Amino acid sequence: MSLALSRSSPAADDWLTRGVIVRRIGAWLIDLGIIGPLVFGLWLVLFAAGLLTLGLTMPVLGVLPLVPFLYHWLFLASPLSATPGQALLDLIVRRNDDLGRPLLLQAAFSVILFYLTLACGAVWLAVAFLTVRRRTLHDLLSGLVVVRRQGFARGR
Helix, strand or coil: CCHHHHCCCHHHHHHHHCCHHHHHHHHHHHHHHHHHHHHHHHHHHHHHHHHHCCCCCHHHHHHCCHHHHHHHHHHHHCCCCCCHHHHHCCEEEEECCCCCCCCHHHHHHHHHHHHHHHHCCHHHHHHHHCCHHHCCHHHHHHCEEEEEHHHHHHCC
């Protein structure tokens, strides 16, 4: 990785982040289309298990709210460094300082902050229109940046 990439130059930022906001919205919709059926399928299986055990395993349904968090966290922390929706739309998540892969704790912190941002009103995501590299509030606080895979590969 060249040292020029780790610094925030306007030219580097432009080809790294061109079109990222629109792609992030599309990626989120794709991920939502994956998470929804996944949670529903798990609910059906766990509910059926609860019926078969006469309600003994019904408390296991309490793990379902963790599915979206685990989905995002495990994909961000994986070698792919992107959720399936992000990967389909040519996006990857990197550390802002050196463009390395996110650390496990960084990915977890980012996902927690993302869901807190959604809970507090998605208007906080509009911060991306005002920041260098189109970073949202949860990106800024976790030290991550979402870039185009094509632009990232070009700079390597």
